[in-house]
Amino acid sequence: MSGGRPRDATRSGRPGRVAGSLRPFGRAPLALLLPALGGLVFLLLPLVALLVRAPWAELPAQLGSPQVWEALRLSLLSATTATALCLVLGVPLAWLLARTDFPGRRLVRALVTVPLVLPPVVGGVALLLALGRDGLVGRLLDDWFGVTLPFTTAGVVVAEAFVAMPFLVISVEGTLRAADPRFEEAAATLGASRFTAFRRVTLPLIAPGVAAGAVLAWARALGEFGATITFAGSFPGRTQTMPLAVYLALQSDPAAAVALSLVLLAVSVAVLGAMRDRWTAGMGG
Amino acid sequence: MRPAPRWAAAVLAAAAVLCGCGAQEPEPTVTVFAAASLKESFTALGEEFEERHPGTEVEFSFGGSDTLAAGITGGAPADVFASADGTTMARVTRAGGASGRPKVFARNRLQIVTLPGNPHRIRSLGDLDRPELKVVLCDASVPCGAAARKALDTARLRLSPASYEQDVKSALTKVRLKEADAALVYATDVRAAGDAVAGVEFPEADTALNSYPITVLADAPQPERAAEFVAFVRSAEGRRVLREAGFLEPGPEAP
């Protein structure tokens, strides 16, 4: 039931599955292979260009600058906190959408995806109107608790979570719909309350989907620019995340911007790669 | 066999339309890349220019000067570039993108923008240092931020702003939405915002005037019409429109 659970079971189960489901590269039909390779090139080409044109000579100097590490630290911190926030709020929301029926559920489902289609800058403005110092709710926060979110690191987290949450909700909801709801019924007949059933049965069952959603949300939060700069502004060490630093560097020193992008890229690829390994290992259970 | 040539002609015609290289150009179009702060005044000037030159169309692309400059050096097909500062323009000229020397056609002065009615009674640059105030500045990498830094240096002030915004409009937006109490933006932006904000003049702004240079681009598809548009912007009529928008005259020492 604890953290180490899924791994040992799959270590034995995994090789067989891989051998059974993967075919040699050469056996893939051409009609799939060609567009697949096209897609891969399309995705990787800009990355290659970034690497080719990167000012490698300047990189050590950039990496030596404390601002870079400050922005990186802030980015990782805020993206991770935002992902945690998405999990705490988004997984129950996904459960509600997948497992319960209430009037207007379809509308709510559509509304949940609004941050996906909203230009992030507009999202930032909307957040200001809602949670800003003079916003609908923000005004109350300020009056009652003296809390203002804009221009704070908490504001960065809020902006990132706003933009990233739909990825998590959609991913988890899809997994929940695919999962057999009768496991929850089985748990109920064993005396589990709906929450216990969710926590001890449903959640472990949909863990791969939750993990995938969390990775998507984290990646989206890490790259977030528009909503963050609009809602939280940009101040080094407080609200200036890597994408903001990259953007501002682009105004005056494009070479520095490329260098910063590379740092962000390297870190995110490393983190996602590590998580992917852990989580895909946990999916066979 | 008879339908074949007609069919081929149709394809060719479609191709010509698609790639915009028809043998007969319908109307000359002048494409102007202009700094975002010029939007209101240049739109008005463009309509006026079209009226005076029937059959000519002016198309604008407004945006951050840096973004536009990057587009031009990257090969965007533009005729005219009007930048919000000399540094950005210099990047285009250094890259050989300009045809001839850019000319300053207007200047812009910073103002302190406050909430309507100036509830915090901000009178000078020094007032911005009051701890209860939330102030936002433009990032030093964009023109309004560079100008603000120059003005603050003149006043020997070191502010601790809530944020360094990525452009002047977002700095203004923060005040409009009451997130910030004050910001340093251009007089033209304050004027364009109307009653939503109030502007406060301050003397140090004189040391940090922003010059707006304009030039015909080296690869302009319509060089003659482009030159005519530049001349129109610099004419008495052009200056009148710019003045109404809050811009200052280019000044005597203008190159």
Add this chain to the structure above:
Amino acid sequence: MTDVSGAGRPGADRTVTGGSGTGATGTGGEGTGGLEARLVVRRGDFLLDVALSAAPGEVVALLGPNGAGKTTALRALAGLAPLDEGHLRLDGAELAPLPAERRPVGVVFQDYLLFPHLSALDNVAFGLRCRNMSRRAARDEAARWLERVGLAAHAGARPHRLSGGQAQRVALARALATRPRLLLLDEPLAALDARTRLEMRSALRGHLDDFEAVAVLVTHDPLDAMVLADRLVVVEDGRVVQTGTPDLIARRPRTDYVARLVGLNLYRGKATGHLVRVDGREAAVTVTEELTGEVFVAFPPSAVTLHGERPVGTGARNVWRCRVAGIESHGDRIRADLTGELPMAADLTTVSAAQLRLTPGAEVWAAVEAGQTHAYPAR
């Protein structure tokens, strides 16, 4: 019938295990023990309305064709489908208002629904943990249950590593571990292959014998029902059509469905003396019983003999003119489906089928000895 205690189970050839009947004697005598329910559930056009009762220690089988509402009834008992009307009393307490998790009910689902992320042991311990038992105590208890179903060696295995029979036993242990007062089994043997099914049927029978409270099982397989249950409740189209001991139902089916299940031709009619006029037909059956009024007449397909010409024989023979509607081979026998004066199924050997040149559409005479029929009152 409902007052029959666990120790006095009716049934043909069953040994009653005396040592395990503690629960039955404990609650059986109080009168309020056991299950007493009327379940009414509406699902669109479908209406389930069944009454059920069972004494502690009794195993009741809900038997019926697919879509009859058996599983709905089971879900209503478990609290997974709300009752639209009716009541559900268990050991004197009304359960209807309680959600599933607060009912003293254990369920073995058709496909077991073992939690795939938990080991067999933790699956069994799950319900105990939900009852606030400490992890250690729950696991100890679960281990004892696994031992009881003979799976101590597989305690650490995940469900996907268990065979069908093993999974079924884990599911049973999981349901029993919480010591429910009502055990529900939904087609408990349906997911097993024929051979495992045979083994598991008798093993399950043993566990049900040991179980001291009420058990209700749902099945569409008459053999499962007859072997496992003390009493059958036949459900068709949402209603109870017949209830009784397996033995009684096998001998005296009251609907076509039951008759087909137990392999009998069944007719309803009016009896006068030894003659039964079949309802809605120009046919009569001579029987050995002497009855009057509404009756059922039943005879097995093997009692029918077929003839190419009208047989001239002696004795109280029933003869009808029929036509062959279909022929199916069942092992070394041929089953003919007949229409005509009296529709029926008839079994004959391959040889006689060939001699008669039995083809669909052929005219035949069907004969049944009166002594091979069985008539009983319909009410």
